[in-house]
Amino acid sequence: MVSIYDIAKRAQCSTMTVSRVINNTGRISEKTRQRVKAIMKEMNYVPNHAARSLVLQQTKIISLLITDITNPFYTTLARGAEDAAQRLGYRLMFSNSDEDVKKEHEYIETVLSMRVDGVLIAPAGDQSLEHLQKLQLYNIPFVLVDREVPGIESDRVLGDSKEGSKALVEHLIQLGHRRIAFINGSPGISTARMREAGYLETLKLNDIPVNPDYMFETGYSQFDADPIIDKLLSLEEPPTAIFAANNFITLAVIRSLRSRELRIPDDMSIVCFDDLDPGYIVDPFLTIAAQPAYDFGRIGMQMLIDRIQGTANEPRSVILPSKLIVRRSSTEI
Amino acid sequence: MVSIYDIAKRAQCSTMTVSRVINNTGRISEKTRQRVKAIMKEMNYVPNHAARSLVLQQTKIISLLITDITNPFYTTLARGAEDAAQRLGYRLMFSNSDEDVKKEHEYIETVLSMRVDGVLIAPAGDQSLEHLQKLQLYNIPFVLVDREVPGIESDRVLGDSKEGSKALVEHLIQLGHRRIAFINGSPGISTARMREAGYLETLKLNDIPVNPDYMFETGYSQFDADPIIDKLLSLEEPPTAIFAANNFITLAVIRSLRSRELRIPDDMSIVCFDDLDPGYIVDPFLTIAAQPAYDFGRIGMQMLIDRIQGTANEPRSVILPSKLIVRRSSTEI
DNA sequence: CTCAATAGAGTTATCGGTAACTCAAAAGTA
DNA sequence: TACTTTTGAGTTACCGATAACTCTATTGAG
Known part of the structure; x- marks a missing residue:
C-alpha cells in the first residue's frame, strides 16, 4: 500500500512536506502543494490511520x-x-x-x-x-x-423512567384498573429499578395495595411470557391490566395472550415503555411511555x-x- | 497509558521479552513469563492496537x-x-x-x-x-x-430475488389476480432489477399483458406512497393486488391504503419481500418472500x-x- | 550594501509494538 | 574435557506518520 514515503520519493521532497500538504499545516509553496496533491491523487494515497493515531x-x-x-x-x-x-x-x-x-x-x-x-x-x-x-x-x-x-x-x-412509569400506571388507574400486573426487566438494570419505583409509588398514591403476585422480573430481551401469563391468569383475582417494562416484554406478553385467544384491550389492557419501531409498525396500537x-x-x-x-x-x-x-x-x- | 516499555522496565527485561509473553511466542522461562504476566496484570496493560497493526x-x-x-x-x-x-x-x-x-x-x-x-x-x-x-x-x-x-x-x-419475485406474483395469479401493480425500488440496485424481471416474466408466462401504469420505481427507504396509490386508484382499472419490492415500501403502501380506509386484503391484496422484524411484529399478516x-x-x-x-x-x-x-x-x- | 526576518523546506526522534538477528550461559554429547 | 546444541534472553531496525528543531535561500528594512 502506498505510503507517505512513496509520495515523497515521487515528488522528490521529504515526507514532512507531504505530511504538511495532507494536514494543511506549515509553510509550503503553492507550487509544491499542487504537485504533491496531484501525486497523492494519482497514486491513490490513503493515510494510514494506525500510524497517525500512534503519533x-x-x-x-x-x-x-x-x-x-x-x-x-x-x-x-x-x-x-x-x-x-x-x-x-x-x-x-x-x-x-x-x-x-x-x-x-x-x-x-x-x-x-x-x-x-x-x-x-x-x-x-x-x-x-x-x-x-x-x-x-x-x-x-x-x-x-x-x-x-x-x-x-x-x-x-x-x-425519566420513574415519571414515565407513573404516567402509565396513573393512566391505567384513571381508566378504572386496580389490579395491575407489572412485568419488569432485570433489577440489575437501573431503568428496571426506576420503573418499579414508579409503579409502586403510583399504587401507593392511589391507595392500591401492592400485590406481590402481580410482580415479575425477567429479561429485557426476547423471552417466553407463557409461564408468567399462566400464573397471572390462574390467580383468584387475575389482573385487568399489565404494565410491561419494555417493548420486548410487551411483545412476549401479547403473543402469549393471543395464543390463549385473549383480546387486547377487551380482556387485558397493556401499557409499556418505548414504541416498537414507529417506522415499522403498520398499525400502532400500544399505549406507551415514548422515550426520545x-x-x-x-x-x-x-x-x-x-x-x-x-x-x-x-x-x-x-x-x-x-x-x-x-x-x-x-x-x- | 502504560506501554510495553513500562512493563519491561518494571520487570527488568527487554520489551521483546514482554512482547513474547503477550504473544506466547519464542523461548521464555516459566519464571520470567509468570513475572511479566503478573506485572502486566498489575499495571493493567492493554496492547496498543495501532502499534501492533502497524507492524x-x-x-x-x-x-x-x-x-x-x-x-x-x-x-x-x-x-x-x-x-x-x-x-x-x-x-x-x-x-x-x-x-x-x-x-x-x-x-x-x-x-x-x-x-x-x-x-x-x-x-x-x-x-x-x-x-x-x-x-x-x-x-x-x-x-x-x-x-x-x-x-x-x-x-x-x-x-434469489427473481425466483422470490416469481413465487409472489405466481401466488397472486393463483388467487385469481390479474391486475397486479408493482412498486419497485430504484433500478440502480440489483435486487430491484431482479425483482422486476421476475414480475415481468411471471406475467408473461401467464399471458397477462404488462401494464406500464401498474409499475413504479421508488426508493427502498422510507417514502410516501400516497402519490402512487393516488395514481393507482384513479386508474380506470385499478389493480386488485400490489407487489411491493421490500418491507419499507410495503409499510408506506399499507399506511396509504389505511388512510383511505381501504382494507387489506379485502380491498387490496399485498405481497412483498422480507419480513418486518419477525421478533417485533405482534401479528404477522404479510404474505412475503422471506430471505434468510x-x-x-x-x-x-x-x-x-x-x-x-x-x-x-x-x-x-x-x-x-x-x-x-x-x-x-x-x-x- | 549589510543584516535581520521570513518563507520553504529538510532532519531527527518518537509513538508502541514485532521480526530477524545476535549472543552468552547452560545443557548435552563424544 | 572440549565442542556442539539449546535455552533464554537482548539489540536493532522498521511499520507510517508527525512534532520539534534546523537550515538555507529570499526578501525587506535601514
Missing part, C-alpha cells in the same frame, strides 16, 4: 456500545449518535453487547486496545461497573446512555465530544422526559 | 457496511456476520451508509485508512462501483451481500474470512433461496 495519540473514533442491535430503541439512538458524531468530525464504531456482560467486557478490551477517543455506552447492567472503572482508570471519556450504573460518576443521558431515542444518542454524543475536547468539569446528567401516548391497547375496565 | 500489517478488524441500520433485514444480517466473525477471531466494525453513495464513499475512505482486513458490504447501488474498485486497487478483500454491482467480480451472497437474513451475514462473513486467510481462488457466488410465506395480506379476488 497523535488520538483516533477520532468513538465507540458506541449498545445492548441490542435489533431493538429499534437502540438503533434509533445509534442514528442520533452517528449524526452528531459525523457533524463533529468523529467516526463511530458500533458494537453490540447483547445484554451480555461478558461480551461487553470483550468489547471494552477492544475499545481500550484501539485507544478510541471516547465511548458512548448503554451498559448491560450494574455489573458493567468493572468495565467502566477500567475506562476511568485509562482516562477514556465515556457517557452513559439510557442506563446508569451505581458506583459510577460520569456524564449520562437517562430517560434519537435524542438520547444525539445529546449523549455531544456531551461525550464536549468531554473529549473540553475541560474536565463536573459530570453532567441529562434526564429526558418520556411522553405518554395513549392508544388502543388500554381501555376502561 | 503486523493486519488489524483483525472487518468492516460491515450496511445501507440501513433500522431495517431488520440488515440488523439480522449484521448479527449473523458478527457471530461468524467472533467465532473466527475477528472484530466487526459496523457502518451505516443510509442508502447514500456519498456517505458510503466516506466510510470506504475510513475503511481504507484503517487498513481493515476485509469488508462485508451491502452496496448502496450500482454507483458503488467506484468504491469497490478502490478496494480492489488496494487488494482489500470484500464480499458483496444482498446486492451485486455490475462490473465487479467478487465473492458474493445474494438472495442471518445466513446472508453468516455465510458472507465466512467467505470473507476464507478469502482473507486463504488462497486467491475464483470468486464464488452463493445464491440463497427465499421462501414464500402465505399469510393474510393476500386473498382470492
Whole structure:
C-alpha cells in the first residue's frame, strides 16, 4: 500500500512536506502543494490511520456500545449518535453487547486496545461497573446512555423512567384498573429499578395495595411470557391490566395472550415503555411511555465530544422526559 | 497509558521479552513469563492496537457496511456476520451508509485508512462501483451481500430475488389476480432489477399483458406512497393486488391504503419481500418472500474470512433461496 | 550594501509494538 | 574435557506518520 514515503520519493521532497500538504499545516509553496496533491491523487494515497493515531495519540473514533442491535430503541439512538458524531468530525464504531456482560467486557478490551477517543455506552447492567472503572482508570471519556450504573460518576443521558412509569400506571388507574400486573426487566438494570419505583409509588398514591403476585422480573430481551401469563391468569383475582417494562416484554406478553385467544384491550389492557419501531409498525396500537431515542444518542454524543475536547468539569446528567401516548391497547375496565 | 516499555522496565527485561509473553511466542522461562504476566496484570496493560497493526500489517478488524441500520433485514444480517466473525477471531466494525453513495464513499475512505482486513458490504447501488474498485486497487478483500454491482467480480451472497419475485406474483395469479401493480425500488440496485424481471416474466408466462401504469420505481427507504396509490386508484382499472419490492415500501403502501380506509386484503391484496422484524411484529399478516437474513451475514462473513486467510481462488457466488410465506395480506379476488 | 526576518523546506526522534538477528550461559554429547 | 546444541534472553531496525528543531535561500528594512 502506498505510503507517505512513496509520495515523497515521487515528488522528490521529504515526507514532512507531504505530511504538511495532507494536514494543511506549515509553510509550503503553492507550487509544491499542487504537485504533491496531484501525486497523492494519482497514486491513490490513503493515510494510514494506525500510524497517525500512534503519533497523535488520538483516533477520532468513538465507540458506541449498545445492548441490542435489533431493538429499534437502540438503533434509533445509534442514528442520533452517528449524526452528531459525523457533524463533529468523529467516526463511530458500533458494537453490540447483547445484554451480555461478558461480551461487553470483550468489547471494552477492544475499545481500550484501539485507544478510541471516547465511548458512548448503554451498559448491560450494574455489573458493567468493572468495565467502566477500567475506562476511568485509562482516562477514556465515556457517557452513559439510557442506563446508569451505581458506583459510577460520569456524564449520562437517562430517560425519566420513574415519571414515565407513573404516567402509565396513573393512566391505567384513571381508566378504572386496580389490579395491575407489572412485568419488569432485570433489577440489575437501573431503568428496571426506576420503573418499579414508579409503579409502586403510583399504587401507593392511589391507595392500591401492592400485590406481590402481580410482580415479575425477567429479561429485557426476547423471552417466553407463557409461564408468567399462566400464573397471572390462574390467580383468584387475575389482573385487568399489565404494565410491561419494555417493548420486548410487551411483545412476549401479547403473543402469549393471543395464543390463549385473549383480546387486547377487551380482556387485558397493556401499557409499556418505548414504541416498537414507529417506522415499522403498520398499525400502532400500544399505549406507551415514548422515550426520545434519537435524542438520547444525539445529546449523549455531544456531551461525550464536549468531554473529549473540553475541560474536565463536573459530570453532567441529562434526564429526558418520556411522553405518554395513549392508544388502543388500554381501555376502561 | 502504560506501554510495553513500562512493563519491561518494571520487570527488568527487554520489551521483546514482554512482547513474547503477550504473544506466547519464542523461548521464555516459566519464571520470567509468570513475572511479566503478573506485572502486566498489575499495571493493567492493554496492547496498543495501532502499534501492533502497524507492524503486523493486519488489524483483525472487518468492516460491515450496511445501507440501513433500522431495517431488520440488515440488523439480522449484521448479527449473523458478527457471530461468524467472533467465532473466527475477528472484530466487526459496523457502518451505516443510509442508502447514500456519498456517505458510503466516506466510510470506504475510513475503511481504507484503517487498513481493515476485509469488508462485508451491502452496496448502496450500482454507483458503488467506484468504491469497490478502490478496494480492489488496494487488494482489500470484500464480499458483496444482498446486492451485486455490475462490473465487479467478487465473492458474493445474494438472495434469489427473481425466483422470490416469481413465487409472489405466481401466488397472486393463483388467487385469481390479474391486475397486479408493482412498486419497485430504484433500478440502480440489483435486487430491484431482479425483482422486476421476475414480475415481468411471471406475467408473461401467464399471458397477462404488462401494464406500464401498474409499475413504479421508488426508493427502498422510507417514502410516501400516497402519490402512487393516488395514481393507482384513479386508474380506470385499478389493480386488485400490489407487489411491493421490500418491507419499507410495503409499510408506506399499507399506511396509504389505511388512510383511505381501504382494507387489506379485502380491498387490496399485498405481497412483498422480507419480513418486518419477525421478533417485533405482534401479528404477522404479510404474505412475503422471506430471505434468510442471518445466513446472508453468516455465510458472507465466512467467505470473507476464507478469502482473507486463504488462497486467491475464483470468486464464488452463493445464491440463497427465499421462501414464500402465505399469510393474510393476500386473498382470492 | 549589510543584516535581520521570513518563507520553504529538510532532519531527527518518537509513538508502541514485532521480526530477524545476535549472543552468552547452560545443557548435552563424544 | 572440549565442542556442539539449546535455552533464554537482548539489540536493532522498521511499520507510517508527525512534532520539534534546523537550515538555507529570499526578501525587506535601514
